[in-house]
Amino acid sequence: MRKANKIAPEVKDGIHLNIGCGAKLWEGFVNIDFPSNWSKLKPDVECDVRELPFPDEYADSAYAIHVFEHFFRWESDDVLVEWKRVLKPGGQLIIEDVSIETFENPLGRIFRRFFNHPYKTMYKREEFFSYLEKEGWHIATRKIFHPLGFEYFIVIAA
Numbered sequence: 001m002r003k004a005n006k007i008a009p010e011v012k013d014g015i016h017l018n019i020g021c022g023a024k025l026w027e028g029f030v031n032i033d034f035p036s037n038w039s040k041l042k043p044d045v046e047c048d049v050r051e052l053p054f055p056d057e058y059a060d061s062a063y064a065i066h067v068f069e070h071f072f073r074w075e076s077d078d079v080l081v082e083w084k085r086v087l088k089p090g091g092q093l094i095i096e097d098v099s100i101e102t103f104e105n106p107l108g109r110i111f112r113r114f115f116n117h118p119y120k121t122m123y124k125r126e127e128f129f130s131y132l133e134k135e136g137w138h139i140a141t142r143k144i145f146h147p148l149g150f151e152y153f154i155v156i157a158a
Contacts, residue, residue, distance in 0.1 A: 062087060
């Protein structure tokens with residue numbers, strides 16, 4: 001598994017959601033984001049990603065790349081319930097986010113100060129993995145990346 005980017009991951013046939021896609025409009029995916037999102041690119045579906053306009057058990061997988069950090073903790077439980085609702089039984093949720101550990105090093109502190117990215121909630125990687133398990137998700141894969149001194153985690157859960 002490699003760190004996600006603008007290139008769509010390889011997936012099998014089925015319905016795959018790219019939640020909070022921003023500028024990552026992936027071919028073969030249903031790209032979803034807020035209307036008038038920061039990227040100025042029009043996704044396939046414009047909606048609040050906390051309330052997806054799909055029927056129950058609709059998708060085989062859902063990717064949320066650098067999205068979860070934009071929810072307040074008090075929203076997080078409902079977001080996970082909603083995303084699970086649209087997944088078929090056995091469907092996978094793939095989340096990539098920056099770990100709060102990133103900002104414990106000098107480069108991370110500079111980044112946060114100068115770029116003032118709108119993080120609402122950040123987790124330590126192990127805290128996030130535990131949180132998902134507490135919410136009833138089975139974690140199939142967890143991976144940590146350290147590009148340029150930043151710490152990212154990817155988790156695949158079902």
